[in-house]
Amino acid sequence: MTGMTTAQRPTLEAVARRAGVSRATVSRVVNGSTTVAEPIQEAVRRAVAELGYVPNLAARSLVTQRTDSVALVMPEEATRVFSDDQVFPGIIRGAAQELEAADKQLVLMLAGSAAGHERVERYTTGRHVDGVLFASLHGADPLPGTLARLGIPVVCAGRPLDGARVPYVDVDNVGGVTRAVRHLIENGRRRITSIAGPQDMIAGIERLTGYRETVTAAGLPELVAYGDFTRESGAAAMHQLLTAHPDLDAVFAASDLMAHAALRTLREAGRRVPDDVAVIGFDDIETAAYTEPPLTTVRWEIVELGREMTRQLLRLAAGEAIEESVILPTELVVRESA
Amino acid sequence: MTGMTTAQRPTLEAVARRAGVSRATVSRVVNGSTTVAEPIQEAVRRAVAELGYVPNLAARSLVTQRTDSVALVMPEEATRVFSDDQVFPGIIRGAAQELEAADKQLVLMLAGSAAGHERVERYTTGRHVDGVLFASLHGADPLPGTLARLGIPVVCAGRPLDGARVPYVDVDNVGGVTRAVRHLIENGRRRITSIAGPQDMIAGIERLTGYRETVTAAGLPELVAYGDFTRESGAAAMHQLLTAHPDLDAVFAASDLMAHAALRTLREAGRRVPDDVAVIGFDDIETAAYTEPPLTTVRWEIVELGREMTRQLLRLAAGEAIEESVILPTELVVRESA
DNA sequence: TTGTAAGCGTTATCAA
């Protein structure tokens, strides 16, 4: 099979001829100007329909200097993204929904490799999009700051680690963790460990902070092992904790995937959940309700984060002023693991 | 915070002036023409670097009639997509990887609602992209066929149900299911039930076909309940099967999510897996290795499907002839549930 | 209210 034909598309010119008006008038009608007489609008619309006219976006964008598209940049990081993680798909979905309403296109870019990152930089700084959304940053990526300085609308998921003053949307990580750890304390747990997330991501950092502050405030020890939000890392961290603190009676994991792995590791080690050890995760991915036992976790609305980021970006692109940050709420969902 | 500045980007003209050559020559150098004298190429490249010149894609696309972008159309269908499903994220990832290598953009479009579908149709038929990828079709969507007839390169995930002759890439559903059901039979199962997928999707249809053919060939009864690939639907279908066929000793579920729900439902009903009932899923999502017990399932390479679809599309867009279909292999992964 | 005409930044066709 092959593609390729020479289907000539009708242009404004063709519509104008057919409707017996000028190109300018057709343009006005197509763009919804109200200054055109009703009968003429009618004639133009008929011509558009008959010819199957669709505006050439390249031509339009050439003169308007807008592209009507927004880039969503995702760190690719090997298998992490899109593996079992629901965060990125959720953000994509939220962004897509909001952009659809604004009739703008979503251009997805992976910035995992150095080449990918370079490509993203070239593309975004080249003003090929009206704005850029960053879904989760690793380390202190300077790109958001650079774009912001160039006057290109940018919104990040989570506060940028390089200290750049770029608008961002995040969830109340510390508040969520605090509630989770307090829940453990109130249920009599005293050897509360934590499987922390990666410390080069703001979510990893903040969730660890929430844990530290809460156990310390209660006069309890900080017992931490590190993972990177994935199941494999969660299993490894759980093993470390069991070895280092055999008397542990609770685990707060910074992601549901790590909590899921912890559940299994604990079972393999002969510990009963929640009888011997209570476990709480973070994210409330769908799987959390189906683990054995069902996972108590901190919920936040992933899709809503994507939507809110996009709304902020669209305001920025429209020249409106916005808050530097928006923090979405988190909520403790108590199931059976704690 | 606000966006908006008047950062004037340098144009070809500016580079030409700075390098002391014509616009045409700069264009040649930028596009890698070999007919330009080396010293001049050098001068142009320096000017490009100094000015930070980035080509205006809209202008280029206006004259080349190419957009260097490809649309990936996904059915949105409420919570289904992007919920816990790893299929769509996997396809996105594969497409993104392959397009990155080809230096083309990935435009993601959701076609769940009627409005969304209409928007996709307008955008793709309007030739705003060089090709269109369809990730999983519901029902007999005429759009792929329409686009193909317009000469717009199209590749689908799975054979289109409306019989349109559109190139597609799929996995060997029937072969995979056949191996799974035979495995159950070989292990002595005789009351083999199936939780089928939605019958308006090719994957749902083919996986059911594979089940029917295999049990029938073995002289066993067809015992089917229907789901839509989600966990909720899987739980409901499992309940139905337990009620209708209390003596069942095996379940083949057309998706891992449904199999996961079946596992829980069986446990709640007091059936032991695999002792009383063997369970096999399909997809081999990451969670499959973490269910209780770990799920035996049919694996296929999700990301590879996305990559292969994209490779085919790029060939088509380049004017090459391609096979009407490419079928990727499936493999039975035996864990503990069967 | 409508039309004229001047770009927008490229690429491509010719000549030179």
Added chain:
DNA sequence: TTGATAACGCTTACAA
């Protein structure tokens, strides 16, 4: 090998 110059299809002052 290089340079004019004419498109590409649209929007938008400015005129009428």
